[in-house]
Structures are given as C-alpha cells and as structure tokens.
Amino acid sequence: MNILMSLRSELLKNKGTASFYLCVLTAACIPLLLLLEQYSGENATKELIADPWAHHFDEGSKGLNLMFLPMYIVLICTLLPQVEYRNNTWKQVLTSPQSLGNIVIAKFLTVQVFILLFLIAYMLFMVSMAVAYNFINPALNFLENSIEWSQLLLLTFKTYLSVLAISAVQFWIGLRSKSFIVPVAIGLCLVLAAGLLIFKFRWEHAEIYPFTYPILVLLKSYKSDVPMLLLSSAGCAMIFLGLAFMDLRARNIRG
Amino acid sequence: MSSSTVIKTTSLYYSYSKGAKTLVNINMQVEQGSLYGFIGPNGSGKTTTLSLVLGLLKLQKGSIEVFGQELDNNRVNILNKTGTLIENPSLYGHLTAKENLAIYRYINGTTKQRVNEVLKMVGLDDTGSKKVKNFSLGMKQRLAIALALLPKPELLVLDEPTNGLDPNGIIELRELIKKLNREEGVTMLISSHILAEVEKMVSHIGIIFKGEMLFQGSLQELYHYQRKQSKLQINTSDNDAAIRILEEYHPEKLPESLSVSFSNIREVADINRKLLRNELDVYLLQPKENNLEQLFIDLTSSQS
Numbered sequence: 001m002n003i004l005m006s007l008r009s010e011l012l013k014n015k016g017t018a019s020f021y022l023c024v025l026t027a028a029c030i031p032l033l034l035l036l037e038q039y040s041g042e043n044a045t046k047e048l049i050a051d052p053w054a055h056h057f058d059e060g061s062k063g064l065n066l067m068f069l070p071m072y073i074v075l076i077c078t079l080l081p082q083v084e085y086r087n088n089t090w091k092q093v094l095t096s097p098q099s100l101g102n103i104v105i106a107k108f109l110t111v112q113v114f115i116l117l118f119l120i121a122y123m124l125f126m127v128s129m130a131v132a133y134n135f136i137n138p139a140l141n142f143l144e145n146s147i148e149w150s151q152l153l154l155l156t157f158k159t160y161l162s163v164l165a166i167s168a169v170q171f172w173i174g175l176r177s178k179s180f181i182v183p184v185a186i187g188l189c190l191v192l193a194a195g196l197l198i199f200k201f202r203w204e205h206a207e208i209y210p211f212t213y214p215i216l217v218l219l220k221s222y223k224s225d226v227p228m229l230l231l232s233s234a235g236c237a238m239i240f241l242g243l244a245f246m247d248l249r250a251r252n253i254r255g
Numbered sequence: 256m257s258s259s260t261v262i263k264t265t266s267l268y269y270s271y272s273k274g275a276k277t278l279v280n281i282n283m284q285v286e287q288g289s290l291y292g293f294i295g296p297n298g299s300g301k302t303t304t305l306s307l308v309l310g311l312l313k314l315q316k317g318s319i320e321v322f323g324q325e326l327d328n329n330r331v332n333i334l335n336k337t338g339t340l341i342e343n344p345s346l347y348g349h350l351t352a353k354e355n356l357a358i359y360r361y362i363n364g365t366t367k368q369r370v371n372e373v374l375k376m377v378g379l380d381d382t383g384s385k386k387v388k389n390f391s392l393g394m395k396q397r398l399a400i401a402l403a404l405l406p407k408p409e410l411l412v413l414d415e416p417t418n419g420l421d422p423n424g425i426i427e428l429r430e431l432i433k434k435l436n437r438e439e440g441v442t443m444l445i446s447s448h449i450l451a452e453v454e455k456m457v458s459h460i461g462i463i464f465k466g467e468m469l470f471q472g473s474l475q476e477l478y479h480y481q482r483k484q485s486k487l488q489i490n491t492s493d494n495d496a497a498i499r500i501l502e503e504y505h506p507e508k509l510p511e512s513l514s515v516s517f518s519n520i521r522e523v524a525d526i527n528r529k530l531l532r533n534e535l536d537v538y539l540l541q542p543k544e545n546n547l548e549q550l551f552i553d554l555t556s557s558q559s
Contacts, residue, residue: 005361012358016349083347092345092402095309096362097335 006098006106011113019079023114026072027121030063031129052130052140053147057155060126065159065214066195069118070166074187076114077170078180080107085178104175104245111171115163119156158230162217165210165236166191172244176251210236259287260323261410261442262308267317269303269466277303278466281317285444285459290436292453293446295463296555301446302342304463305414308444309339321410335363338403338411343418344395345402348388352379352398355387356405363406373401376431392419400428404435411435413445417452429456450551464555481550486514487523490539491530500533501526512539 014020034056048055084090093103127147134142169190173183194211197203198219206212207225213233216222222229267281278300285291295301306312308319310330319326321333346355356370374380377397387395396419403411416432417425433456435441447453453460460477462470470477490512491497497513498506504515504526517523523542530537 005364009358009361012354012361013347013350015354087345087347088343089345089347091306091311091341092339092359094311095334095337095339095341096359097331097406098362099331 006102007109010106010110023118027118028125031125052142070191073167077174078183081174161230162213165233168237168240172240261285261287263320265318289459290443290457291459292457293461299463300466336409338408340399340403340413344399346387352382373404377401393424410442469554482518486543487517488541489513492536
C-alpha cells in the first residue's frame with residue numbers, strides 16, 4: 001500500500017512534464033518512418049501485401065528494439081530523476097515519511113510505467129497509422145487481414161523484458177547525476193556500443209552486455225537463447241536497482 | 256531522556272571534511288510544547304544540525320533521539336509526526352499549489368480537506384491553476400510552510416522560515432507559528448540568523464556559533480543572563496578615586512570614564528550614593544542595558 005502511495009506521488013510529480021510528450025512523440029516516430037520510408041507505392045513489398053500486420057509489426061520491432069526504445073529509456077531515466085534536481089526537492093522527498101527503499105522502488109516503477117505507456121502508445125500508433133494509410137493505398141490490405149493479438153502481445157512482452165536491464169542501469173546513472181547531459185551521453189554511447197558489437201564486430205559474447213538484449217531477442221541466431229536473455233535482463237535489473245539503492249543510501253548530503 | 260523531551264542530541268560532532276569541524280559537542284534539548292529558536296550567524300552550523308536531526312546527513316559522532324526514539328532506526332515513524340522546511344522552499348514549479356500538496360498528501364495519508372485547510376492557513380487558497388514557478392518568493396515560502404503543516408505534525412522543524420517574506424508576511428508567519436504552538440501544542444524548532452526575529456515568539460533559545468552551542472535555555476534565562484551583562488557608565492570629578500570606591504563592582508577603566516556591571520537597576524542608586532558620600536561630583540551615570548541583539552553579538556564576537 002505504501003509503495004502504491006509513493007508511486008502515485010511520483011506519477012503526479014511528472015504531470016505535464018516533457019516525459020509525457022516524449023513518450024507520445026517517440027512512440028509515433030516508428031510507424032511514421034515506416035509509412036514514409038517503406039510503404040509508399042512502389043516500396044510496398046510483396047511480404048507486406050501478403051501478410052501486412054505480421055510484416056508491419058516485424059518491421060516496427062526492428063526500429064523499436066534497435067534504437068527507439070533504448071534511446072527513449074535513456075531519455076526517460078534522465079528526465080524523471082531530474083524533476084527533483086531541477087526543483088531542488090530531494091531534501092523534501094527524503095524528509096517525507098517513506099523509507100529510502102520505497103523512494104527508490106517508486107521511482108523505478110515510475111520509469112516502468114512510462115516504458116509500458118510508450119509500448120502501448122507504440123502499438124496504438126502502429127495500428128491506427130496502418131489503418132489510416134490503408135485508405136490512401138488500398139493495395140496494402142491491412143483492412144482485409146486481422147491482427148494476431150496474442151503474437152503481438154508476446155513480442156511486446158519480450159521486448160519489455162529485454163530492456164529491463166537497460167532501464168535499471170540508466171535509472172541508476174540518472175538518479176545519481178545532477179546533470180542532464182552526462183547520463184544522456186553515457187546512455188547514447190552504451191546503446192551505440194551494443195549495435196556496433198553485434199553488427200560491426202560480430203562479437204560472439206554479445207549476450208554478456210545487457211544493452212544488446214533488445215537486439216538479440218530479434219535475431220534468429222539467438223532464438224533458442226531468448227528465455228535466458230530475458231532472465232538475464234531481469235537479473236541485471238535487480239542488481240542495478242540494488243546498486244542504485246545502496247548508492248543513494250551511501251550519499252551523505254542527499255540532493 | 257525526560258518523557259517531555261522531543262529532541263535530544265548528545266555530544267553531536269560533525270565535519271564535512273577532515274580537519275574542518277562543523278559541529279562540536281552539540282547537546283540540544285527541545286522540550287515538548289516549546290517554541291525553540293535556534294540562532295546563529297550564517298555558516299554557524301544550524302542547517303547541519305537540523306539536517307542531522309532529520310536524518311539527511313549521516314551521524315558521525317554522538318546520538319540523536321526524537322520523540323524518545325533513536326533516530327536511525329525509527330526515521331519513518333519520526334518523520335510521520337514531523338513537518339519540515341529545510342533551507343529553500345522545495346516545490347515543483349510546473350505544478351499548482353494544490354498539486355504540490357497532493358504529492359505529499361498521498362504519502363502522509365491526509366485528506367483533501369486538510370490540503371484546503373493548510374492552504375487557507377497560509378493564505379494561498381485562491382491561487383487556483385497558477386503554477387508555482389509563477390509564485391513570488393514569499394508565496395513559495397508560505398506554500399513550503401503549508402507543506403510542513405500538512406501531516407498535522409507534532410513537531411515542526413523550520414529552517415530560516417522567514418527568508419523571502421515581506422514585513423507583513425513575517426508578522427503573519429510569526430502569529431501562525433505562535434497560534435499553532437499555543438492552540439495545537441505543536442513543538443517548534445525554528446532556526447534563524449536574526450535574534451530579534453525569533454525573540455518575539457520563542458520560549459527557548461539555543462545560540463550556536465562556529466559549530467558550538469554558546470547558550471541554551473529558556474527566554475527568561477537568557478534575559479537573566481542579559482541583565483548580568485548590563486553595564487553602567489560613570490564619569491566623575493576623580494575617576495581613579497571612583498574606581499577605588501566601587502572596587503566591589505569590579506570597575507573597568509575607560510579613556511574618559513569607567514564602567515561597572517550591574518544586575519539590578521536599584522544598584523545604580525546605591526552606586527550614586529556611594530560616590531556622593533565620598534564627595535565626588537558625578538557628571539555621568541548612564542545605565543547601558545544590553546539588549547538581546549547586542550548580547551548575541553557580544554556572545555558570538557567574544558568567541559571569534
């Protein structure tokens with residue numbers, strides 16, 4: 001009950017902040033890019049016309065897992081703790097009657113709420129933009145086919161679990177930095193490094209680097225490793241959440 | 256620890272860096288129902304002491320008990336009964352006054368009605384949808400006080416609460432503090448660097464300077480101490496003879512006069528009689544009572 005009250009309080013703090021706009025705008029980017037880049041007249045592939053929804057969401061997942069979701073997490077994990085630094089409110093938070101554990105968990109849950117909101121917004125935009133575009137280009141056949149919701153939800157659930165580790169690492173970095181630039185710069189480098197390790201250097205131990213998880217869960221060569229990757233992601237999230245807690249507890253002048 | 260003691264610090268030491276002593280042997284005692292003024296110039300260690308009492312800083316040496324409970328292991332329980340304002344107002348600029356209070360309403364478990372009550376108490380019940388970032392500093396300070404009052408605290412810890420308030424605001428706040436203390440029995444610990452500002456409302460005073468507690472006691476004890484410090488300036492036809500005559504008063508020779516301590520205004524008449532009886536002409540007999548502000552300056556400057 002206490003943790004729910006702390007979460008409610010955290011969510012209210014972020015009412016009307018850039019975090020909400022960032023959530024909606026980033027989620028709308030992927031379907032917009034897909035429609036502009038790939039679905040215009042001649043670019044509409046045979047696969048898209050044959051099984052439009054499956055192809056549509058597969059293509060969306062590539063953009064989502066490779067770049068948009070990790071980047072969104074980097075930004076959101078920086079923006080959310082910034083609300084305390086920017087308003088000089090850490091001292092008030094830490095003298096409110098809630099344990100330090102509650103404060104850290106409530107803030108981490110707020111990050112998770114924003115990630116889930118992003119995923120919901122992404123799915124809604126993907127569906128609505130596909131339907132809208134179908135009226136412009138009826139050859140795309142979206143309206144003639146139905147969405148495999150169970151497949152879609154499973155895919156989204158895997159994506160969510162795969163980014164848990166990234167969210168905890170970035171949460172820790174965002175929580176301990178008064179600066180907005182530093183956590184974003186670190187996060188960008190960590191995200192870019194994941195892409196380079198997999199696609200440029202083809203590193204065979206990519207699975208030990210948590211920032212690669214959202215990409216690896218999409219690769220056919222890692223299909224059998226997906227359950228382990230998701231478990232590792234959840235495990236890393238626990239470890240880094242614990243580190244964030246211990247770090248905040250050890251800091252002498254909090255805020 | 257007496258059952259009526261709300262805050263008790265014992266041999267509190269603190270330093271931010273090696274060699275720099277910020278607090279030295281602070282033994283603070285705030286009794287239940289008292290209005291304790293914690294006075295000291297800027298940088299004397301007031302905020303550090305309050306931060307330790309609220310658990311914002313880790314205890315290095317000494318012990319802290321609040322409501323009879325050891326702070327470290329009972330922090331949430333203690334904070335449940337405590338309202339705080341540490342340094343600047345801690346508010347979310349992008350939210351309204353009501354929303355700022357709602358954030359802590361959830362945590363404190365108070366009602367919506369209480370939010371309206373505290374807003375009315377500090378005169379901010381008509382701010383509507385105005386964002387806090389557009390408030391004046393005085394309005395922000397009042398909202399921060401409303402935030403401290405929200406959980407109906409048994410103890411209020413206010414660090415420099417009059418910062419940014421105009422003279423009317425200061426008077427209103429003083430009345431509000433006195434009212435809360437008198438009618439609701441809220442124990443108050445209020446820090447300030449201006450003695451005159453808190454002198455009008457407190458029942459107890461602690462004076463801190465360079466991390467050391469120079470005085471602690473009731474306002475009456477401070478007045479008594481002040482009277483002991485009162486001086487009488489005298490100029491006669493023969494000041495050297497006057498010094499001999501008034502030896503029991505431990506006179507101090509000044510360039511054109513002499514000065515003696517007195518604790519009671521009747522002593523001034525006795526001194527005058529003694530001088531006249533010894534056939535000295537008295538040109539000046541001026542009692543110079545030490546007001547609290549002067550006493551504060553004397554206390555702190557004698558230590559520097």
